[in-house]
Amino acid sequence: MTASYTERTHAAFAGQPIDTADPRVLAWLVRxxxxxxxxxxxxxxxxxxxxxxEIISVLYTRILRVRPDExxxxxxxxxxxxxxxxxxxxxxxxxxRGFFPVExxxxxxxxxxxxxxxxxxxxxxxxxxSTGSLGHGLGVGVGMALGAKLDKAPWRVFCILGDGxxxxxxxxxxxxxxxxxxxxxxxxIVDHNRMQSLDFCEKTxxxxxxxxxxxxxxxxxxxxxxxxxxxxEKALRExxxxxGSGVPTAVIALTTKGKGVSFMEDxxxxxxxxxxxxxxxxxxRELEAQRP
Amino acid sequence: MRDAFVRxxxxxxARDPRLMLITGDLGFGVLKPFWETYPDQFINAGIAEQSxxxxxxxxxxxxxxxxxYSIGNFPTLRCLEQIRNDCAYHDANVKxxxxxxxxxxxxxxxxxxxTEDIAAIRCLPGVTVFTPGDPAEVEAVVPVMLRTPGTCYxxxxxxxxxxxxxxxxxxxxxxxxxxxxxxxxxAILSAGGILTQTAEAARLLAERGVSAEVVSFPCVxxxxxxxxxxxxxxxxxxxxxxxxxxxxGFGSAVCEIAAELGTPCRIHRLGMPDIYASAVGSQQYLxxxxxxxxxxxxxxxxxxxxx
Numbered sequence: 001m002t003a004s005y006t007e008r009t010h011a012a013f014a015g016q017p018i019d020t021a022d023p024r025v026l027a028w029l030v031r032x033x034x035x036x037x038x039x040x041x042x043x044x045x046x047x048x049x050x051x052x053x054e055i056i057s058v059l060y061t062r063i064l065r066v067r068p069d070e071x072x073x074x075x076x077x078x079x080x081x082x083x084x085x086x087x088x089x090x091x092x093x094x095x096x097r098g099f100f101p102v103e104x105x106x107x108x109x110x111x112x113x114x115x116x117x118x119x120x121x122x123x124x125x126x127x128x129x130s131t132g133s134l135g136h137g138l139g140v141g142v143g144m145a146l147g148a149k150l151d152k153a154p155w156r157v158f159c160i161l162g163d164g165x166x167x168x169x170x171x172x173x174x175x176x177x178x179x180x181x182x183x184x185x186x187x188x189i190v191d192h193n194r195m196q197s198l199d200f201c202e203k204t205x206x207x208x209x210x211x212x213x214x215x216x217x218x219x220x221x222x223x224x225x226x227x228x229x230x231x232x233e234k235a236l237r238e239x240x241x242x243x244g245s246g247v248p249t250a251v252i253a254l255t256t257k258g259k260g261v262s263f264m265e266d267x268x269x270x271x272x273x274x275x276x277x278x279x280x281x282x283x284x285r286e287l288e289a290q291r292p
Numbered sequence: 293m294r295d296a297f298v299r300x301x302x303x304x305x306a307r308d309p310r311l312m313l314i315t316g317d318l319g320f321g322v323l324k325p326f327w328e329t330y331p332d333q334f335i336n337a338g339i340a341e342q343s344x345x346x347x348x349x350x351x352x353x354x355x356x357x358x359x360x361y362s363i364g365n366f367p368t369l370r371c372l373e374q375i376r377n378d379c380a381y382h383d384a385n386v387k388x389x390x391x392x393x394x395x396x397x398x399x400x401x402x403x404x405x406x407t408e409d410i411a412a413i414r415c416l417p418g419v420t421v422f423t424p425g426d427p428a429e430v431e432a433v434v435p436v437m438l439r440t441p442g443t444c445y446x447x448x449x450x451x452x453x454x455x456x457x458x459x460x461x462x463x464x465x466x467x468x469x470x471x472x473x474x475x476x477x478x479a480i481l482s483a484g485g486i487l488t489q490t491a492e493a494a495r496l497l498a499e500r501g502v503s504a505e506v507v508s509f510p511c512v513x514x515x516x517x518x519x520x521x522x523x524x525x526x527x528x529x530x531x532x533x534x535x536x537x538x539x540x541g542f543g544s545a546v547c548e549i550a551a552e553l554g555t556p557c558r559i560h561r562l563g564m565p566d567i568y569a570s571a572v573g574s575q576q577y578l579x580x581x582x583x584x585x586x587x588x589x590x591x592x593x594x595x596x597x598x599x
Contacts (some may be wrong), residue, residue: 139343143350
């Protein structure tokens with residue numbers, strides 16, 4: 001009998017209980033699902049999923065106040081994945097945290113599925129906003145954070161951007177507005193994997209000095225190792241402590257595209273390439289060897 | 293029309309403290325009464341239409357009715373994808389308001405001519421499109437729009453247009469067209485501020501012995517298909533008039549319905565040909581230049597109904 005999708009992706013735990021509240025465990029699962037989902041769907045963007053595995057995992061284990069059994073809880077924190085092409089990472093984290101069955105991840109990209117390649121909110125519990133065209137998410141986040149502030153509501157808005165996405169002018173429009181409206185309930189996390197679609201960011205449209213750009217726009221900007229769950233948690237908690245300052249916080253997460261599989265790391269090929277055949281097997285072996 | 297809009301909006305803002313108006317740094321002298329009276333319901337987003345529109349979608353997600361306001365193409369074409377993805381796809385309660393539909397800002401040049409907006413917005417699923425023809429229609433449309441769920445587009449003319457309806461438009465039901473003048477020989481269907489020319493053309497036609505009905509369409513999406521069908525059955529020729537390209541706009545919307553009816557009625561679309569207006573001049577000059585002033589409309593009608 002063929003193992004189910006869930007059995008396959010959980011096989012490395014050999015029946016042991018899986019503590020998805022541990023950010024390192026969740027990050028590993030996000031990569032495991034990212035590999036399986038892009039393999040099954042012959043889909044793209046595995047590199048962008050892997051680079052944000054710790055970011056999404058720290059958020060869903062340590063930071064976000066959300067209720068898997070009540071996804072529309074009015075006081076929930078809002079997460080917007082502005083780099084919508086890494087939707088698999090969000091779907092995987094949501095499923096593992098109990099928003100919907102893990103088995104459904106096998107339908108990513110498939111005919112009739114809810115789980116489109118770029119993240120979709122249509123019928124998917126826990127997803128607030130559909131994205132996929134870059135440069136939209138921060139503006140929507142500004143509107144949500146402004147609404148929360150006007151309502152004196154306790155919830156916060158977290159927005160994950162890609163670094164390549166910061167080529168879009170609309171990101172910087174929203175950055176100006178967030179500062180203008182004193183949105184200290186808005187946190188922008190940039191997955192700074194240093195690569196975009198065709199090449200390194202610095203060779204395309206140089207972003208450096210990147211942190212200084214955010215500071216020049218009036219934001220507080222923190223930098224953290226984007227694969228160190230403790231460093232990320234610390235930075236995000238610092239952002240939380242900034243409530244009342246009237247200043248929005250950007251966290252630049254220093255990451256590696258394709259992190260976790262040696263031959264995918266820092267190789268632009270894996271923005272688009274789908275893991276198949278021997279490459280899939282080799283990636284699986286590497287991930288299994290890293291299971292926390 | 294813009295003053296009628298602000299008046300109607302202020303009445304609504306008094307009733308609904310969760311109504312927010314966001315401007316893209318325009319409306320000097322027009323929006324002032326609003327921001328002075330309701331400073332907590334007003335935001336200037338700056339010259340940043342893309343994020344203004346995304347922000348509106350985000351604010352709407354917190355349970356508000358949010359209006360975005362700008363002139364010409366800025367609240368629409370400049371941020372079309374934000375309207376499509378962030379507003380319409382999320383059923384966001386965002387109402388996009390354009391002042392200056394058509395050649396209102398004629399002399400300012402083609403950047404300020406809003407002559408493709410109806411077409412561009414009309415094809416977005418889930419967006420309701422309002423094109424009131426005079427201040428009385430604006431007063432009727434605004435409260436209806438604010439009670440219409442989801443994303444809407446309101447295309448206004450300028451300030452100072454005459455009120456053409458003899459009395460206030462009360463109890464208007466979306467998307468019903470409004471008959472301004474009864475006629476027996478033909479009907480001229482009109483969308484937006486060009487209604488002044490359409491109404492005047494009907495008067496000029498009467499002098500030539502042609503009885504033309506004038507029908508204003510304050511809503512072009514959804515279209516009142518039954519009303520269009522009724523007109524197609526009553527008349528041999530129908531004319532559509534819009535200060536907008538003939539490609540994809542109001543005339544096209546009428547044709548889409550008429551084409552499936554199988555009536556012998558012919559539809560003649562009067563509007564901008566498929567070009568940009570590079571001529572320089574006032575709104576009325578450009579209307580005349582491109583055949584949309586009352587006399588030109590009259591002449592086109594006289595020409596075509598002879599056939």
